[in-house]
Amino acid sequence: MKLHGVERFVVDVTKTLVRINTENPPGREREAAGYVADLTAELGLRTTIQEFAGNRANVVAILEAGEGDSIMLNSHLDTVPVGDIDSWPLNPFEAVERDGRIYGRGAADAKGPVASMLGALKMLIESEARLRGKVIFAAVADEEAAGLGSVNLVKQGYAANYVIIGEPTSLQLCRGNYGRIEFSLTVKGKPSHASLPQLGVNAINITADLIKIINTSWRDIYKNDKITATVIEGGIKPNVVPDYCRLKIDYREAARRGAEKVKKRLDKLISGAVRRKYKKASYTLSINNYAPAVVTSRKSKLVRTASEVLKEARLKHNPVLFPATTDLSRITQHINAEGIVLGPGGIETAHTNDEYVEIRELTLASQIYAEIITKMLSGEKDE
Template sequence: MQSPEQKVRNYIKESRIRGTRLLQKLVQEPSTRGNESGAQAVIIEKCRELGLEMDIWEIGNSGLTVHPAFCSDRKDFNGNPNAVGIMRGTGGGKSMILNGHIDVVPAGDPKDWDKDVFSGHIECGKLFGRGSTDMKGGTTSLLMAIEAIKNSGIKLKGDVIFQSVIEEESGGAGTLATVLRGYKADAAIIPEPTNMKLFPKQQGSMWFRISVKGKGAHGGTRYEGVNAIEKAMLVIDRLRSLESQRNERITDPFFESIPIPIPINIGKIHAGDWPSSVPDLAVIEGRMGVAPNETQEEAKREMYEAIVGVCNDDPWLKENNPELEWFGASWLPGDLDPEHELIHVLSESFKEIKEQSPLIEASPWATDGGILSKVGGVPVVVFGPGVTETAHQANEYIKLEDIFEAAEIIALALLRWCEISE
């Protein structure tokens, strides 16, 4: 007779074609922001087939938009619901949230893609399409794990709460809505594409905008003006110093292999509209990384002080202070103790499948894990199939083999974490 572990592993091996087809259907629904309903319908259909207790709701109420962690410029959440499916436990075990986001980033220029952006076509064991790796592949692993347990006739003591949320790519309002709706658990796994590494810690991030003033003049008498671009360059130089200072302080061994654990990225600069005029305004936009063990407020304060520093060193900026705004997206960092039992359970499951220990690192990007842990108080580990290098790029793909392995690892972790009933 097979052990429960063998049963679910065998089930997953035998359901590869069905899992692949599920992922293909998910990728073929172009669930960019505001268009998540089609892909959510595929999720809901699958959850119903698995007999999960469903909770489907349009977010935007229950104090969501006034919550301090709310971050979205989206006006309309109607028609594109969150979906939660619960595999209710028999009681007495620890519960687990399995969280995946259904939204995908824009396709970029379709001409950069070899095939249709949402083709879902398979080549050499890879499935291609926007969202394949970020993160419909991970969500497929979750649903394959649940199906394997359910259809192997195994009952767990703890609840398994599967969440398919919107808005992750724009700041996490979907996951925040699950927290505000009351979903909690003893732990959570988010299968973002970590290349099968375990990320107990995640870099948080915030977007900033710095508007640097100059003084207009004709380019032929440029000495009569003050070039906002030159002043912006002073600010950028200072931000680079700030980045060095902040990263020198990071001694966490999880960041050892990461050249810049909490980068300050200068993503945009726009200044001027006429070649022969001195520009009177330069606008810089960027992303500031937040360390797992610091608050966003602490990081903001350091940015503010750096800009005060530039102003003190430059007479023009002293009289004409740049404006600093925090706008758009913002993600809380995640900071789980690497000795947490969740890490042990996942590591053991990983070893069983992969016959080696997992790499445990800190993620260079934020996930909904920040909201689940910092707002929801749920211990979170980010672990999933796929590699970030292909996420947000043209010809995004995921290796199908990774999805199946992740499904097995997560299934075993559920058996251990939630405990088998009787």
């Protein structure tokens, strides 16, 4: 399939998207969705902008190619916040092109993947690929938060037999992704004057000890899962022993265990420690949100086809699990579909102040997406 003109196209699209601020919160993906919608309309695709919750929006474009299976290309327009802009070596919204890379917030996660998916559609259309079926392209909002974009997408009736999620996997095939549970732990102690700490029950000290206990003990419970304390808040004044401490816990499941099951095990671990060591303290543990792990069979048609295409391109083709959570978790809760995660850029630079994507990977990703679609929608029956 010819790459003529695609490299400049994906570079220009990536840079334009990076220059549109879609930090989430608040999201404000409408401008980016409008830009993408103009591109898909120019390609001759049936295009719809789904607006919701103020300035939030998805763009959906459909390539119809007769009767057959359907594939959804799904990636997201929103990004995590920039944070302290002065800590960035380069302006995160300038989309600087340097040494074969594009730098900026969202370059890898996931405006580069969006551009590569658009590049794949351009290649399929301009090469007049002989397909049998339908390609649904969705550039969605809110992936970095509650996934409202993909949830709205499937609730509006958009479904497919196969789903390819565009995320920064360094073009490594991922046959699914880890799930994510966000817990809130609140420890209650007793206040006292800081000059008489023995009269109080220090909730911050207790929480710090519980973090150590969790970190050392959890590997014996579910060794392939990951648990991390990420946000902590406690105390009311520097001269008062803190009577409360709130902790956010990020939990990543390698298999679909279920939030309630994990909470029960975590609750048992914490309650045992509190009973043994901190009888005057109390705590509450709650689930804030849950996106389950998704693991697609190695034998599935989509995984086998993607592996074959990557092998032909001399890239890593043995499937692994994507370590982060993606919209595949949300989509497959509503539709029965085989799914993979695959895209340009590395997760190592995503969410950092030095985020970038390799231009070579952007172009190669377009070719790989197009080849996978061509093979999947060839009309040949899977054996």
